Amino acid sequence: MRFDAVIIGGGYAGCTAAGILSDAGMKVCVVSEGLSLSVSGSKTPYAAQSALQKRGVTILRGDRAVGAKVEDGRVLGITTRNLGPGTMLEAPFYILATGKFFSRGLLSDKEHIWEPVFGADVEYGADRTSWFDEDFSAPQPFMGFGVKTDSSARVYVGGKALENLFATGDIVAKGCKEANVTKLIEDYAGRE
Amino acid sequence: MTSKEYDVIIVGGGITGAATARDCALRGLSTLLIERGDICDGASGRNHGLLHSGARYAVTDREGAEECIRENRILRRIASNCVEPTEGLFISLPEDGLDYQANFIAKCREAGIDAQAIDPAEALRLEPAINPRIIGAVKVPDASVDPFRLVDAHILDAQRHGADIKKFTAVACLVKENGRVVGVKTAAGEVIRSREVVLAAGIWTAGLAREAGVNIGMMPSKGALVIFGHRIANMVINRCRKPANADILVPGDVVSVLGTTSDKVPIESCDDMRATPAEVDLLLREGEQLVPSLAQTRIIRAYAGVRPLVVADPAGDGRNVSRGIVLLDHEERDGVPGLITITGGKLTTSRLMAEMATDLVCKKVGSSAVCRTAELPLPGSEGRKPSFEDPFVERAAIGRHGTEVSRMDFGKGGEILCECEHVTRAEIAYAVEHFGVRNISDLRRHTRIGMGTCQGSFCIRSVAGALAEILAPDPESAARLADEFVSQYRQERWKGITPVLWGDTLREAEYMQKVNGNEI
Numbered sequence A: 001m002r003f004d005a006v007i008i009g010g011g012y013a014g015c016t017a018a019g020i021l022s023d024a025g026m027k028v029c030v031v032s033e034g035l036s037l038s039v040s041g042s043k044t045p046y047a048a049q050s051a052l053q054k055r056g057v058t059i060l061r062g063d064r065a066v067g068a069k070v071e072d073g074r075v076l077g078i079t080t081r082n083l084g085p086g087t088m089l090e091a092p093f094y095i096l097a098t099g100k101f102f103s104r105g106l107l108s109d110k111e112h113i114w115e116p117v118f119g120a121d122v123e124y125g126a127d128r129t130s131w132f133d134e135d136f137s138a139p140q141p142f143m144g145f146g147v148k149t150d151s152s153a154r155v156y157v158g159g160k161a162l163e164n165l166f167a168t169g170d171i172v173a174k175g176c177k178e179a180n181v182t183k184l185i186e187d188y189a190g191r192e
Numbered sequence B: 001m002t003s004k005e006y007d008v009i010i011v012g013g014g015i016t017g018a019a020t021a022r023d024c025a026l027r028g029l030s031t032l033l034i035e036r037g038d039i040c041d042g043a044s045g046r047n048h049g050l051l052h053s054g055a056r057y058a059v060t061d062r063e064g065a066e067e068c069i070r071e072n073r074i075l076r077r078i079a080s081n082c083v084e085p086t087e088g089l090f091i092s093l094p095e096d097g098l099d100y101q102a103n104f105i106a107k108c109r110e111a112g113i114d115a116q117a118i119d120p121a122e123a124l125r126l127e128p129a130i131n132p133r134i135i136g137a138v139k140v141p142d143a144s145v146d147p148f149r150l151v152d153a154h155i156l157d158a159q160r161h162g163a164d165i166k167k168f169t170a171v172a173c174l175v176k177e178n179g180r181v182v183g184v185k186t187a188a189g190e191v192i193r194s195r196e197v198v199l200a201a202g203i204w205t206a207g208l209a210r211e212a213g214v215n216i217g218m219m220p221s222k223g224a225l226v227i228f229g230h231r232i233a234n235m236v237i238n239r240c241r242k243p244a245n246a247d248i249l250v251p252g253d254v255v256s257v258l259g260t261t262s263d264k265v266p267i268e269s270c271d272d273m274r275a276t277p278a279e280v281d282l283l284l285r286e287g288e289q290l291v292p293s294l295a296q297t298r299i300i301r302a303y304a305g306v307r308p309l310v311v312a313d314p315a316g317d318g319r320n321v322s323r324g325i326v327l328l329d330h331e332e333r334d335g336v337p338g339l340i341t342i343t344g345g346k347l348t349t350s351r352l353m354a355e356m357a358t359d360l361v362c363k364k365v366g367s368s369a370v371c372r373t374a375e376l377p378l379p380g381s382e383g384r385k386p387s388f389e390d391p392f393v394e395r396a397a398i399g400r401h402g403t404e405v406s407r408m409d410f411g412k413g414g415e416i417l418c419e420c421e422h423v424t425r426a427e428i429a430y431a432v433e434h435f436g437v438r439n440i441s442d443l444r445r446h447t448r449i450g451m452g453t454c455q456g457s458f459c460i461r462s463v464a465g466a467l468a469e470i471l472a473p474d475p476e477s478a479a480r481l482a483d484e485f486v487s488q489y490r491q492e493r494w495k496g497i498t499p500v501l502w503g504d505t506l507r508e509a510e511y512m513q514k515v516n517g518n519e520i
Helices: A012-023 A042-056 A179-187 B016-024 B061-078 B099-108 B120-126 B147-160 B201-212 B267-272 B277-290 B292-295 B330-334 B352-363 B393-408 B425-435 B440-447 B461-472 B475-498 B505-515
Strands: A005-008 A028-032 A058-061 A066-073 A074-080 A085-091 A095-096 A154-157 A160-169 B006-011 B031-034 B088-091 B116-118 B134-140 B143-145 B165-166 B172-178 B182-185 B191-199 B219-228 B236-237 B248-252 B257-260 B298-311 B325-329 B337-345 B416-418
Touching: A005 A012, A012 A028, A012 A042, A012 A179, A012 B099, A028 A042, A028 B505, A042 A058, A066 A160, A074 A095, A074 A160, A085 B461, A160 B061, B006 B147, B006 B182, B006 B352, B016 B031, B016 B147, B016 B337, B016 B352, B031 B099, B031 B147, B031 B191, B061 B099, B061 B143, B061 B352, B061 B416, B088 B099, B088 B120, B088 B165, B099 B134, B120 B134, B143 B248, B147 B165, B147 B393, B147 B425, B147 B440, B172 B191, B191 B201, B191 B292, B191 B352, B201 B219, B201 B267, B201 B337, B219 B267, B219 B277, B236 B277, B277 B292, B277 B475, B298 B337, B298 B475, B325 B330, B330 B337, B337 B352, B393 B425, B416 B461, B425 B440, B425 B461, B461 B475, B475 B505
Parallel strands: A005 A028, A005 A095, A028 A058, A095 A160, B006 B031, B006 B191, B031 B165, B088 B236, B191 B337
Antiparallel strands: A066 A074, A074 A085, A154 A160, B088 B134, B116 B134, B172 B182, B182 B191, B219 B257, B219 B298, B236 B248, B248 B257, B325 B337
C-alpha cells in the first residue's frame, strides 16, 4: 500500500502531524495501536481520528508496526501486526510518533531501553540507578529518554540518521529536534 | 504532678514489644508500651510474612527449628485470623542434589516437623509455577502470616487487659537513679517511671541501652524483598539447600513476596531502609530458579528490613550468626537493675520471646502469675466469624479483622474506596477510632489500603479525602490534608518502585508522572 506519508502512532503527536499533512493534500496512513498518554480517555482520541478519516486519512486502528525494511539509509516500508508480513506500507517519508514507555514506543528490561520498530538509537542512562530521581515530585530522568534525532529531526539508527524517518512527540529524547511537519510538506510535496 | 508508676514499660511497638505487652497485661502487671512511630514501623512490617514451620532451620539450628514448630502450632490456634495455612514446599533442583533433602527430612522429623517427601510430578500439579526441572519436593507446615494484623491483635488485647499504649512517642533516654533504671524520658521531656523497663526495639535497642551504660553488640542485617503483582503460588516455596539469598517465595493476600538478602549494614542506615536495584537484580536472578515465571511477572515494589542480630563477634555476613532468641537480664549481666532486653528471634517465635521476657519481669517484680498467651485466642480470632446478610462489602473486612468486624459501623459508609483490598469508608473510620491512625501510611498498616495490585494508583485520592474528612476539623483543612496525604503516599511508594523501574513498572511510572502533572 502506497501513501504520501506513513505515521506510526495515533496519539496527540501522530494525529496532529496527520492533520497538517492531509490538509496539504497528502495521502496519509496512521498506525494507531490504542492507549495513548497524550490524549486521555476513549472518546477524544476516537473523535480526533474520526475527523481525520473524514478528511481521507487511512487509520489502522488497533494495529502496531512490527518491522521495517531499511536499505542504504532509507526506510522502504513498514509491516504491521494485523496486515501481516506480506503487506508493506510504503511512502516517501515516515514519522515515528509512538510515545514513550506507556504506549510501548520504548521497551525496557533491567539493563536496556530500546525502540522496537526500527531499533533506533535511544538516549538513556547506562546504569538503571540513573533512570530516576528518589524524589517522586522532582523531574524524572526517564521522562527525558527517547530516540536521538539530528537537526532535521531525522532518527538515528546504528549511529546514522535515516534519510526519510522523522520523529515527533514523546518518543523524541529531551533536547533533540522534533519533526517540523510544515517543512516536510515543502520538502516532499509533489515528489511522487 | 507525678505520673503513675508502672510495673513495666516496654519500649518498641513491633511484634516483640506488642506480644510482651499483651503477656504482661494478661498477668495483671500495670503495663505501658511506648513506640516512637506507628506499630510495625520497623522489621515487623518489613519481612516475608512467613510463619516458619522450622524446616528452614532444621539442619542448621535444631533448637530454633523446635521453637518454630511449637510456636507455629500455637499461632495457628490463637491467631487463626492472621494466619493463612498455606503449607510449604522445599524443592530440590538438579544442582542441589538429593543428599541434602534426605538429611533435611531426617532433621525435620527429629525436630518434630511433619516433612513429607512428595513426587516431583505431584509437586508440579500442586504448584504449576515452580521450576519444572525439580528432582524432589518436601511438604512442610509453613504458613503465611499477616504481621500487621498480628501486631494489631496483640495491641488490642493488651489494651483490653489494661495496658496503656503510647504511639508516636519517642524515648529520648532511660532514666537512671543510683545505678538503677527507673523509667524512661520521652523526647518531649516527660519522665515515666516503672519498676522494670523492657527494651524490645529491635535494632534500635542497642542505642537506648548504650545511653544507660549497657553495651549490647548488635549487628544490623539488612534483608531486601520484592513484591510481585499476584499470587504466583499458593504455598510457600523454599529451596531445599543450605539457606541462601532469595530462596523463599511467600503468598500474602493478593500478592507474593520473594526474599531475601542478608547483608551487614551500618546502624545509621537503619532509619531509612530501602532496597537497591543491585539487590533486586540478585533476588530475581536467584528467584527465577525457584519459579521461572518471575522473570515475566509484574513487580509491584521492593523493600527492606533489618534483622536485629546479637553477636559476640561482629564480623561475618549475618547469615551465619544465630537468629536465636536473646533475653538479657542487665542486672545479672551488667549490674544495671531495672532493665531487660528481649531481641533476636523471629516473627514466628515472638510469643515465646514475650513469654520469656515476661517471666523475667514477673520474677523481678515478685509476681507469680503464669503465662496464658498460648491458650487465649487473640482479638479477631475468637470463635466463629460473624456473617452478614449482604456479605460482599464486608467480606474483606472480616478477612482482615475477623471477629473484630462486629465493632465496625457500616452505617459510616459501606462503599468500597480501595478496590484492590476492598476497604470501605467504615473500615477507615474504624481504623482511626481503634488504632489512632493519623495519616495514609498508618492507615495502610491497619487496613492494607493501597497494598494491592494497583498500589493506590486508582484509589488514593478518594481514600485520602475520606481519611482527611474524618481527621480534619473543617472542610478547608480537610482538602489541604488530603493533598498532603496524596503526596506523602506517592513519595513512600516511589521509594519501593525505583529499584524495580523497568518494563511494565516503568510504563506505570510514566503514567503516574503524567497523572500527577509532573513535567520534565
